[in-house]
Amino acid sequence: MSTAGASASETGYQPVFTGEAMAALEALFERYPTKQACMLPALWMVQEARGWISERAMAEVAEVIGVTPAYVKGVVTFYTMYHTHPVGRNVIQVCTTTPCSLCGAEDVLRTILLETGCEELGRTSPDGRFTVQEVECLGACGFATPIMVNDDFIESVTPERVAGLLEGYK
Ligand code: FES
Structure with missing residues (x-):
């Protein structure tokens, strides 16, 4: 298969789908009507194995x-939950869609960027702990501002709560 488009850092790319991972994917094929229908779980498997999904990994899934x-x-x-670049150990998603924005989401986001040391959206903190992303409605508009830290869903976050919340994520 062509590796055109792969970055230099992927020259030594090791496939994800070998051995146990390939066996797990083949077991999934049995449960879905087509192989193509397994795309989302296959991508999850890549992200769990590598932390993010590179162009080369996309080519492997394809x-x-x-x-x-x-x-x-x-x-x-x-999908914002798939990472197309390396991320920190903890990924923070902050809803800044209009209802949350009107309730102060921008202040929460600014505080999170400051407290984590990420400084900018999408950038990983120098200690590798955090990456911060802005996302659309998280479905908790009545509990602004909701954030997700990895798989944890946290409602009613205010700038004052941010530092304490982050302490729980090393
Ligand atoms: S707009 Fe923020 S959760 Fe819906």
């Missing part, structure tokens, strides 16, 4: 499920 790399990239870039 090959194992039988679609084009462009199709896989379209899916990966549609």
Whole structure:
């Protein structure tokens, strides 16, 4: 398979889907109507194994499920929960859609960027602990500002609560 488009850092790319991982994916194939329908779980497997999904990994997923790399990239870039670049140990998602924005989400976001040391959206803190992302409605508009830290859903976050919340994530 062509590796065109892979970055230099991926020259020594090790496939994810070998051995146990391939066996796990093949077991999934049995449970879905088509291989293509396994794309989301296959991408999760990549992200769990590598922490993010590189162009080369997208090409690998495309090959194992039988679609084009462009199709896989379209899916990966549609969902904010898939990371297309390396991230910190803890990924923080902050809702800044209009209802939360009107209730102070921008202040929460600014405080999180400051407290984590990330400074900018999408950037990882110098200690590797955090990456901060802005996301659309998290479905808790009545509890502004909601954030997610990895799989933890936290409602009613205020700038005053941020420092204490972050202490729980090393
Ligand atoms: S707008 Fe923020 S949770 Fe819905």
